Amino acid sequence: GAGVSQSPSNKVTEKGKDVELRCDPISGHTALYWYRQSLGQGLEFLIYFQGNSAPDKSGLPSDRFSAERTGGSVSTLTIQRTQQEDSAVYLCASSPGTHSNQPQHFGDGTRLSIL
Amino acid sequence: AQKITQTQPGMFVQEKEAVTLDCTYDTSDPSYGLFWYKQPSSGEMIFLIYQGSYDQQNATEGRYSLNFQKARKSANLVISASQLGDSAMYFCAMRAPFTQGGSEKLVFGKGTKLTVNP
Numbered sequence: 001g002a003g004v005s006q007s008p009s010n011k012v013t014e015k016g017k018d019v020e021l022r023c024d025p026i027s028g029h030t031a032l033y034w035y036r037q038s039l040g041q042g043l044e045f046l047i048y049f050q051g052n053s054a055p056d057k058s059g060l061p062s063d064r065f066s067a068e069r070t071g072g073s074v075s076t077l078t079i080q081r082t083q084q085e086d087s088a089v090y091l092c093a094s095s096p097g098t099h100s101n102q103p104q105h106f107g108d109g110t111r112l113s114i115l
Numbered sequence: 116a117q118k119i120t121q122t123q124p125g126m127f128v129q130e131k132e133a134v135t136l137d138c139t140y141d142t143s144d145p146s147y148g149l150f151w152y153k154q155p156s157s158g159e160m161i162f163l164i165y166q167g168s169y170d171q172q173n174a175t176e177g178r179y180s181l182n183f184q185k186a187r188k189s190a191n192l193v194i195s196a197s198q199l200g201d202s203a204m205y206f207c208a209m210r211a212p213f214t215q216g217g218s219e220k221l222v223f224g225k226g227t228k229l230t231v232n233p
Binding site: 031033035042043044045048050056058059089091093101103104105106107108109111 | 148150152157158159160161162165167206208219220221222223224225226
């Protein structure tokens with residue numbers, strides 16, 4: 001079946017602009033995660049959604065970052081007033097549920113470049 | 116806080132030989148899950164194998180096996196009969212605590228770049 005889908009695959013924008021990254025999880029997966037992969041920091045957790053529960057936002061690096069998940073499916077990660085240090089690959093993952101040994105399945109990521 | 120350490124930035128192996136990628140972890144939680152992912156140059160993260168802290172046996176999945184030494188807090192990935200297509204970055208990751216209401220995020224190591232030579 002279809003995997004996790006992310007768009008765009010690449011995004012180049014100027015410093016100070018806002019960007020929106022989209023993630024479409026695997027159908028039926030209730031848990032959705034955002035991670036950031038950068039050269040200096042490796043893979044970092046950003047935010048996690050599970051059903052109708054309040055999201056775990058503990059990994060968001062600043063208040064310029066926000067995310068929402070509409071209808072328990074598609075999620076959008078928004079970065080306002082982008083900075084050069086926001087340049088990274090943003091990975092989305094989903095899993096069937098929580099508290100289980102089911103792995104998180106990742107999308108191909110969005111490569112974000114801030115000029 | 117949870118921490119994953121992968122001490123080998125790069126590893127080389129000859130095709131058809133076995134290779135071990137090291138992973139040590141640190142957590143005070145008795146219940147945790149350990150995962151290995153492969154990331155080829157194309158960028159996708161591919162799940163390889165899982166080990167639970169209470170699992171009695173080491174996990175195996177085809178050519179992948181996990182050498183889980185709980186007392187040493189290590190979870191090394193063993194790839195047998197290496198293939199050219201195994202060349203990639205390999206990440207060890209942990210979820211802890213692995214209980215109801217526990218953490219859902221994965222904490223990743225820095226990764227090991229494996230190169231398989233013909």
